[in-house]
Amino acid sequence: MDADVIVVGAGLAGLVAAHELTSRGRRVALVDQENAANLGGQAFWSFGGLFLVDSPEQRRLGIKDSLDLAWNDWQGSAQFDRKDDEDSWAVRWARAYVEFAAGEKRPWLQSHGISLLPTVGWAERGDLRADGHGNSVPRFHVAWGTGTGVVEPFARYAKQAARDGLLTFHHRHQVDELVIEDGAARGVRGTVLAPDDSPRGVASNRERIGDFELTAQAVVVTTGGIGANHDIVRRYWPERLGTPPAEMVTGVPAYVDGRMLDISAEAGVRLVNRDRMWHYTEGIQNWNPVWPGHGIRILPGPSSIWLDALGRRLPDPCLPGYDTLSTLRHLRTTEDIAGHDHSWFVLTRKIVEKEFALSGSEQNPDITARDRKAVLRDRLLGKGAPGPVQAFLDNGADFVTANSLDQLVEKMNGLTDKALLDAAEVRRQIVARDLQINNSYSKDSQVQGIHNARRYIGDRLGRVATPHRILDPAAGPLIGVKLHVLTRKTLGGIQTDLDSRALGADGQPIGGLYAAGEVAGFGGGGVHGYNALEGTFLGGCLFSGRAAGRAAAEQTA
Ligand SMILES: Cc1cc2nc3c(=O)[nH]c(=O)nc-3n(C[C@H](O)[C@H](O)[C@H](O)COP(=O)(O)OP(=O)(O)OC[C@H]3O[C@@H](n4cnc5c(N)ncnc54)[C@H](O)[C@@H]3O)c2cc1C
Structure with a gap:
């Protein structure tokens, strides 16, 4: 045997599983198709938003959260409707995860040296219904160091385990087959890829220079989702979301290729909820791309007016930062706009x-560098847009600015093949919205939302601009941003039980086979159901990777 356990995929889920194994003395082979520079996978690039329930950070800000409230939110978002079948384990994972987030998660993070910013934000505010999608209270805690800081201790443990002789890295090894004998996982086979010294995140070559086979008592699959593979995204795009856009920007590196899902299915693994995905409607083309089609997601505050491709204001709950999938559904199923791939x-x-946050570790260098002074200076006390946002204003292909609305609309029309926007109609809607802004009890639900958000100190200080008229020249210049659909997360995947054991077509665990992280729908084959509360993906990797590592360690004791 080459190791006690093979872990396929050196992202966050794989590194956490590997740590659980090596800290119990198991020998691990850690296999990844990318080079050593990519250790940590997507998590390195992530914003580091973590879903926590009733945390000291929330309490300090006066937020009243509870396990019951969070569980109600989770169920309202998940809308699990396959409980006897594809959701049977997902529901149990969901409950276990919310309990983790309300209890052990924070001290466990702390035990690995991961600490949190004192402010807590919103990600998905939701669909405006008490029993519908969304967070009732802010729960998005950003880690000091962003996602880079979340993955750092686990990358460090892996390197230390390698020095201690407990872990071997197999970079540039692409798994093509799971070896199952007598109903149990025995190893993996695959292709050795040519060396490639591309920097982190840059697409690497796929030149084959040989084959390999590794054997072990157990295999853990932690190979991530499908976000960079638009063919797979389109193949499983659900009818309820209309037609997939012809053009999308890509929110993940090219190695998030989804190949291992079908490879796992060929080995007899049960895949569930493949129609559930989490894409964003506020994507912009990165002016400084790292991977092919690199898009960045704006995490918007509530004040921008959101127009469809024909210049009509989007209906509730399609408001900035509220409900990404409802917005996607609206944009892709409304007949006269579904032929266009953008909104504004x-x-x-x-x-x-004040309101544009950009997702990604490299877009938040102050937090990634844990530079507390810079965070205070640039985000709370500073004047002007934070540097990375200013860089998009200066260089971004999707940004236009102007001093008058007519000029702005002309420039916006210049970003599409045909002029689709009528300046008079855009003006009419903005004037109507602006007339509502002075009264906090406005009849306009978006304006209500802006005033409501400012009742929370965290939003008032750092995330929501003082309510003002969009056409107020003192607030200008005006800005138009062309928004694209950005592919990111896979919500379905390998069905697993609460020990992260991969289930076969008969619903029974396949001996010695485990799956965790995004490839397993962050637990159970789809812990989020249809919608995510956000900050739940990294946490899902931590929780399911930990379960997989612990269970595989026990099996191989
Ligand atoms: C820009 C960005 C911002 C994000 N922000 C947040 C956030 O704030 N909060 C949050 O909760 N989540 C966030 N996420 C999502 C989160 O980072 C990911 O869902 C999570 O890191 C996935 O981890 P993983 O270990 O499951 O997979 P990955 O990180 O994708 O790792 C999988 C690894 O498997 C390897 N692999 C794949 N197939 C094979 C094969 N056949 N053979 C060998 N190796 C293979 C890949 O090369 C890769 O290294 C963000 C993601 C991005 C990209």
Whole structure:
């Protein structure tokens, strides 16, 4: 045997599983198709948002959260409707995960040296219904160090385990087959890829220079999702979301290729909920791309006006930062706009300065570097847009600015093949919205939402601009942002039980085979159901990777 356990995929889920194994003395072979520079996978690039329930950070900000409230939110978002079948384990994972987030998660993170910013934010506010999708309270805790900081201790443990002789890295080894004998996993076979010294995140070559086979008592699959493979995204795009866009930007590196899902299915693994995906409607083309089609997601505050491709304001709950999948459904199923792949934010300089957060570790260098002074200076006390946002204003292909609305609309029309926007109609809607802004009891639900958000100190200080008219020249210049659909997360995948054991077609565990992280729908084959509360993906990798490592360690004791 080459190791006690083979872990396929050196992202966050794989590294956590490997740590659980090596800290119990098991010998691990850690296999990844990418080079050593990519250790940590997507998590390295992530914003580091973590879903926690009733945390000290929330309490300090006066937020009243509870396990019951969070569980109600989770169920309202998940809308599990396959409980006897594809959701049977997902529901149990969901409950276990929310309990983890309300209890052990924070001290466990702390035990690995992961700490949190004192502010807590929103990611998905939701669909405006008490029993519908969304967070009732802010729960998005950002880690100091962003996702880079979350993955760092686990990457460090793996390197130390390698020095201790407990872990061997097999970089540039691409798994093509899971070896199952007598109903149990015995190893993996695959292709050795040519060396490639591309920097982290850059697409690497796929030149084959040989084959390999590794054997072990157990195999853990932690190979991530499908976000970079638009063919797979399109193949499983659900009818309820209309037609997939012809053009999308890509929110993940090219190695998030989804290949291992079909390879696992060929080995007899049960895949579930493949129609559930989590894509964003606020994607922009990265002016400084790392991977092919590199898009960045805006995490918007609530004040921009959101227009469809024909210039009509989107209906509730399709408001900035509320409900990404409802917005996607609206954009892709409304007949006269479904043929267009974009929508628009129109906003002011004042709004962009306070309300545009960009997802990704490299877009938040102050937090990634744990530079507390810079965070205070640039985000709370500073004037002007944070540097990375300003860089998009200066260089982004999707950004236009102007001092008058007519000029702005002309520039926006210049970003599409045909002029689709009518300046008078855009003006009419903005004027109507602006007339509502002075009264917090406005009849306009978005304006209500802006005023409501400012009742929470975290939003008032750092995330929501002082309510103002979009056409107020003092708040200008005006800004138009062309938004694309950005592919990111896979919500379905390998069905697993609570020990992360991969289940076969008969619903029974396949001996010695485990799956965790995004490839397993972050637990159970789809812990989120149809919708995510956000900050739940990294946490899902930590929780399911930990379960897989512990169970595989026990099996191989
Ligand atoms: C920009 C960005 C921002 C994000 N922000 C957040 C956030 O704030 N909060 C949050 O909760 N989540 C966030 N996420 C999502 C989260 O980072 C990912 O869902 C999570 O890191 C996935 O981890 P994983 O270990 O399951 O898979 P991955 O990180 O994708 O790792 C899988 C690894 O498997 C390897 N692999 C795949 N197939 C094979 C094969 N056949 N053979 C060998 N190796 C293979 C890949 O090369 C890769 O290294 C963000 C993601 C991105 C990209």
